Amino acid sequence: MSPDDNPLRRKLSARAPLTAHEEQALFDLWVRTMTFGARRDIVREGESAGSCGLLLSGLACRYSMTSDGKRQITSFIVPGDIYDIQSFLLETMDHSIASISPCEIAIIPHDTLLAITKSSQRISLAIWKESLAEAAIFRQWIVNLGRRSAYHRIAHIMCEMFARHRMVGLTDGSRVAWPITQAELGDATGLSVVHVNRSLQALRAEGLITLSNGTLEIQDWARLSQVGQFDGRYL
Template sequence: MAIRSDALTAKLSHLYPLSADEEEVLQNAFSRVEDFARDRDIVREGTKPTQCSLLLDGFVFRYKVLPDGKRQILSFQVPGDVFDTQTYLLDTMDHTVAALTPCRIAILRHDVMREITERFPRITRALWKETLVEAAILREWLTSAGRRSAFQRIAHLICEVFVRQRAVGRTRGLEMDWPITQVEIGDALGLTHVHINRTLQELRRDGLIRLGGGTLEVLDWRGLMKGGQFDPSYLQLVHVDLP
């Protein structure tokens, strides 16, 4: 089955350009498409999936729930992200993946994955690289949670999501979709939604962003980067031009 994902093509062009043939192989590897409604779990902690996924449209996020009921969000995925590559090599899911918005996903079965990774070392490298960038993002999130103030964490997160969406053509100038609620921002950054609310007001007061109606507009990119100590190089998206 041929999936034509402009987002995947766009991302590979930045991350690890494949030849036309290789990209053909990759896009033909997906066996079907599935839709999920907002808040629906896609892969649950403790299960042993037999497939990986490519996000075609919408937002997806990963999270853990602790014994005491607290939740930590571990990442957001944007269109073009091949996620759950880890399920191919790790036995059991250590976290849950869920739909942040209604979304569409293309399925890549593990047996197909194995065939491709044995025959196409360059595709393997592209997928491996994607998991390494995920780790780099995790390091940045850890740094935020450990050592950055609430203001810095939010600014940094906004910068990251903006650059990643921009890389796959999902921004309109300085504006992008922002379907992430304040509770979710809090669970991602290790803060409460009350404090997120107050800090977002600071960001607005400082003229850095405009936010509302599911849309976020960056009003001062330099200021936002500075405020969040953001340096995009960890995302490895070499040719994304920024404001």
């Protein structure tokens, strides 16, 4: 993927046209890229990374382990997301980042980020804004875990994923890539695999979704978003 056409640039320029200076700043973010196979740790809890990452393609997630060995995924990272901004200002990572499908990421050294906060206020505000939007996603996730049943919870996450992929042009009609296993979906929703499986069957039986070949098809967006109580304005 080239610096000229990446999901972050698409996201930012969709909001407001970029000046030449800003284009240059974004271009400079780009230092080198790395690729990871599926299900690899990209950053581990406790590490102090000297850089942030920008996901270019694939799907990744943040997760934490509890001391009794359970895993909780706290968010998915979709292309265009900068992860690890907190490593820029906070000392060490309080959670890990892992790939779900094979991922391509761009490395953004902290120095570069710091330079930008000096040189381009708008880009720096835009990145700040990204981190606030992420916080909004976390809040929704809390509501999801705290107040919705398995069936509704899974519907909500599917809506979120679809909407976020759509914002960066990664949907195909009513379909999105869905490399997430049922165990991972369980770790994201705080449910057991068995119960995830049964809830998925219910969603399928209701004609809301189809799930096959690593693709999620949303057959009835109106009803699915109602079931998931999804309102995309927070994104």
